[in-house]
Amino acid sequence: MTAVPLSLEQAQDRIGRVLRGLRTYPMLSAGLMLILLVLLISLIGPLFVPREGVQVGSAPPDQRPSREYLLGTDTVGRQILAIIIYGTPLTLQIGLIAGAIGLGVGMIFGFVAGYYGGALDHLFRGAADVFLTVPGLLILVVIATTFKGAVSVMTQALVVSALAWMYPTRTIRSQVLSMRERGYVQLAKLSGMSGPEIIVKELMPNLLPYLAASFVSAVSAAILASIGLEALGLGPQNEPTLGMTIYWSLYYTSVLRNLWWWWSPPIVMIVIIFVGLFLISAGLDQVANPRLRRAA
Amino acid sequence: MSDTSVRLGKTEVGAVGGRGDGTEVVLDVRDLRVSYVTPRGPIRAVNGVSFALRRGEAFGLVGESGSGKSTIALSLMQLIKPPGRIEGGQALLDGTDILALSEEEMQRVRLAEIALITQGAMNSLNPVMRIREQIIDAWKDHGEPVNGREAEERIHHLLRWVGLQPEVARMYPHELSGGMKQRAVIAIAISLRPKVIIADEPTSALDVVVQRQIMQTLRRIQRDLGAAVILIGHDMGLMAQFVDRLGVMYAGKLVEVSPIREMFRDPIHPYSQLLIASLPSLAKKGQFLGIPGLPPSLLDPPLGCPFHPRCPYAMERCRVEVPALELKRPNRLVACHLYEREEGQA
Amino acid sequence: MPLGYLLRRLTVFLLIVWVAASVNFFIPRLSGADPVRERLLQMAAVGGTGTGTVEEVVKSYQAKFGLDKPLWQQYLFYLADMVRFDFGVSITRFPNSVAGMILDALPWTLVLVTVATLMAFAIGSLFGALVAWPRAPRFVHVLAPPLLTLSAIPYYLLGLILVYFLAFTWRIFPLGGGYKVGTQPSWSWAFIQDAAYHSILPALSIILSGVGFWALSMRGMMVTTQGEDYVTFAEAKGLRPRRIFLRYALRNAILPQTTALALALGHVVSGAVLVEIVFGYPGVGNLLYQAIRTFDYPIIYGVTFMVIVAIGLATLILDLLLPVLDPRITYHRT
Numbered sequence: 016m017t018a019v020p021l022s023l024e025q026a027q028d029r030i031g032r033v034l035r036g037l038r039t040y041p042m043l044s045a046g047l048m049l050i051l052l053v054l055l056i057s058l059i060g061p062l063f064v065p066r067e068g069v070q071v072g073s074a075p076p077d078q079r080p081s082r083e084y085l086l087g088t089d090t091v092g093r094q095i096l097a098i099i100i101y102g103t104p105l106t107l108q109i110g111l112i113a114g115a116i117g118l119g120v121g122m123i124f125g126f127v128a129g130y131y132g133g134a135l136d137h138l139f140r141g142a143a144d145v146f147l148t149v150p151g152l153l154i155l156v157v158i159a160t161t162f163k164g165a166v167s168v169m170t171q172a173l174v175v176s177a178l179a180w181m182y183p184t185r186t187i188r189s190q191v192l193s194m195r196e197r198g199y200v201q202l203a204k205l206s207g208m209s210g211p212e213i214i215v216k217e218l219m220p221n222l223l224p225y226l227a228a229s230f231v232s233a234v235s236a237a238i239l240a241s242i243g244l245e246a247l248g249l250g251p252q253n254e255p256t257l258g259m260t261i262y263w264s265l266y267y268t269s270v271l272r273n274l275w276w277w278w279s280p281p282i283v284m285i286v287i288i289f290v291g292l293f294l295i296s297a298g299l300d301q302v303a304n305p306r307l308r309r310a311a
Numbered sequence: 312m313s314d315t316s317v318r319l320g321k322t323e324v325g326a327v328g329g330r331g332d333g334t335e336v337v338l339d340v341r342d343l344r345v346s347y348v349t350p351r352g353p354i355r356a357v358n359g360v361s362f363a364l365r366r367g368e369a370f371g372l373v374g375e376s377g378s379g380k381s382t383i384a385l386s387l388m389q390l391i392k393p394p395g396r397i398e399g400g401q402a403l404l405d406g407t408d409i410l411a412l413s414e415e416e417m418q419r420v421r422l423a424e425i426a427l428i429t430q431g432a433m434n435s436l437n438p439v440m441r442i443r444e445q446i447i448d449a450w451k452d453h454g455e456p457v458n459g460r461e462a463e464e465r466i467h468h469l470l471r472w473v474g475l476q477p478e479v480a481r482m483y484p485h486e487l488s489g490g491m492k493q494r495a496v497i498a499i500a501i502s503l504r505p506k507v508i509i510a511d512e513p514t515s516a517l518d519v520v521v522q523r524q525i526m527q528t529l530r531r532i533q534r535d536l537g538a539a540v541i542l543i544g545h546d547m548g549l550m551a552q553f554v555d556r557l558g559v560m561y562a563g564k565l566v567e568v569s570p571i572r573e574m575f576r577d578p579i580h581p582y583s584q585l586l587i588a589s590l591p592s593l594a595k596k597g598q599f600l601g602i603p604g605l606p607p608s609l610l611d612p613p614l615g616c617p618f619h620p621r622c623p624y625a626m627e628r629c630r631v632e633v634p635a636l637e638l639k640r641p642n643r644l645v646a647c648h649l650y651e652r653e654e655g656q657a
Numbered sequence: 658m659p660l661g662y663l664l665r666r667l668t669v670f671l672l673i674v675w676v677a678a679s680v681n682f683f684i685p686r687l688s689g690a691d692p693v694r695e696r697l698l699q700m701a702a703v704g705g706t707g708t709g710t711v712e713e714v715v716k717s718y719q720a721k722f723g724l725d726k727p728l729w730q731q732y733l734f735y736l737a738d739m740v741r742f743d744f745g746v747s748i749t750r751f752p753n754s755v756a757g758m759i760l761d762a763l764p765w766t767l768v769l770v771t772v773a774t775l776m777a778f779a780i781g782s783l784f785g786a787l788v789a790w791p792r793a794p795r796f797v798h799v800l801a802p803p804l805l806t807l808s809a810i811p812y813y814l815l816g817l818i819l820v821y822f823l824a825f826t827w828r829i830f831p832l833g834g835g836y837k838v839g840t841q842p843s844w845s846w847a848f849i850q851d852a853a854y855h856s857i858l859p860a861l862s863i864i865l866s867g868v869g870f871w872a873l874s875m876r877g878m879m880v881t882t883q884g885e886d887y888v889t890f891a892e893a894k895g896l897r898p899r900r901i902f903l904r905y906a907l908r909n910a911i912l913p914q915t916t917a918l919a920l921a922l923g924h925v926v927s928g929a930v931l932v933e934i935v936f937g938y939p940g941v942g943n944l945l946y947q948a949i950r951t952f953d954y955p956i957i958y959g960v961t962f963m964v965i966v967a968i969g970l971a972t973l974i975l976d977l978l979l980p981v982l983d984p985r986i987t988y989h990r991t
Contacts, residue, residue, distance in 0.1 A: 147920050152927035153961040161685045282814050289809040421895030435890040449894040483984045
């Protein structure tokens, strides 16, 4: 598409269409709003809150929220507000990287298993099922404790991505399986298109809502796994990710010492992120599967 | 509008029929109207349909998909689900309007008085229950005895009646062939000896030979029971073998009701004519002509006669005035401006 | 039950056990270094009171794993050990056997996770079925949004919130642990009562955040099931709504739900491990947590293996139950 400047009416029309779309899918739009809110906090926050706040000893320990320390401080003198503002994007980053890797691998496995079937299908589906059955967190613990040392945000994302591919593999495989026999795919086959060509040109565009929903749930699963690992102390030790904040607050028994301002903000952020991602993926499901819309 | 239709129902529709003239009317449907509410407005799926059924009669309903046949079946059972709604009309079963019954009352009428063999009967059986349980389930909720020798004998008798071995009672649906499943469904449907049986495309998923056998079974049972049958479908050949009278549906309306032989020999309504002409006969084997044009949108139906956009004989009057279903020849009801009303009959 | 089906399910189970064992063997070796040995050497270097013990551990460790032998032999030895539940000894609590420590902790986890998961599954499935049922009472629709929101919160974070309000602020439940401090585990009625009381909050956090998940997938299944011909035919049979709901719609919708339960177990147990840490519950989650903090590798590997085997076993049981629920299964599944 060439970049033709939009007239005012055209722009209005486009905005109108988007707004109507949002009204048709309230779950999707509510989810997008929540995630947008989280992104805004992590984009605008740094303009007002200096990064020094996340450093140990940058403030007196165990301060209640006050005008000076808006969300209070923790036992080692870090400011909770700064932790939230600088930690949230790290957690999102881990989720996005791991989710993207998971979706990528899942797409390859899913398309190949669903389209070609046979032994490849057995192999990939079997692997996905076995690894889905296994508690991912424990495998990740084994990996993380083995490669202990200075974990960075990137290595954390890579570790988590090791188990982010199964769910996308399963969904994509079953969708491809149901599409493989449809008319237009058969037609493409007859017209001499190759397997990879059909996958890219015919299957992928039709699976777009499913792929999007798969990506969102892969991101959500990756964030869940990552904060789970971090809550066990197996995360980037020197970064203020949301999961590490939970870990330290558990480590210093913040609940029993009534330091509610320490453990509750990361939980609130995590809940917003999960609810937002959940709503987006449920909304995308509605887009992909109109049957659910009626029953909503 | 509805006043005249109701009167029509009494004076003409109710009293005209094929074989079995003069016998008692068991089901009298008057001006039935069903709509589906959509964001873009109501879809009038059934738009003022009236017909009458005699004891022991087999009545066929044909029409393109979307013409409202199946909606009639579901509304006579009061099984229309939102966004669908019965907007008006009556269905007098031995004098009682079953459309006016409460849900609890209707529940007792279903199966006991009026039974439905659902469309796609291949999947009509619960896959996780044995056939015996599925028969008995219905009896339980109709206050029939389900224990003891007598009940067992009833089940066996029922299964033999539809041409199944008594052993089938202990089987699960997936252990039966398509034809056997269909027979089991018929067994359930007739188990309380209903007065009216509605069969909605009962053989659509079966092969031709099995289809024939099933229809013969259904016919035999109908005679044994003395029940009236409404057979819904689009297979004209099946209709020719099975029904006494045939109603042709178009866009939610009945356009012609005639005894089956007359319908085939001499269809009156232009749509019926096209329908009959489109049939592959022995003479012009394999030539399925089809009917030019598309069925109208029920969301925004054309003014006047719904068929006029496709009708080869459409006149000015057809574009503005809806034709009523009237007696045009002896025993024949037609909704078309081309023909004069038959006077002096009935 | 046909033998073929049984064999297939058993193969899957053995596959899971094999994967569990191999993960523990290969991942450490992929890192190039041997973390266990490093850890032991590190402890020896720190020296202090237990130097003698550390040397003993090193000796027993080397003899056990035959580190001088080729890799494939080590692997086979390792697999043989795993199958016999011989995980060696704890590094930090030498000479306690890892198997013994796991055996002490496992019952706590098993009871907690099984009861909580089954309750979440049952309540959630019934609730989800009602949400999709047109005749459902009104309260169902009022309760749906908060329950779905709860399902988006990880178990252990919900646990943290519950502890703060119900245990710390209002003091209705104990703050943590599996039983009253100072008592010894026994089979007395008083102890069981105490243990049950301590398990309410951990169980509640698993149930509350699990219900929404099961409700959601059940709702989807019910929507599909209600469109089936056999439900329409059941209505045409003049059955009472309750019978149609239970015996026709719900009965069929629960089948894929049960398969989903088998697949979700791993996820559930991961969450439960973290719940135990929040509550200081004396199960394998806590054992694992302590082991991670002290890098006690034999325990980490042992717990991982045992939990995966337990889940494999649970999946096997579910798989064997499935044909009872669904008579078609032996024919359709391959």
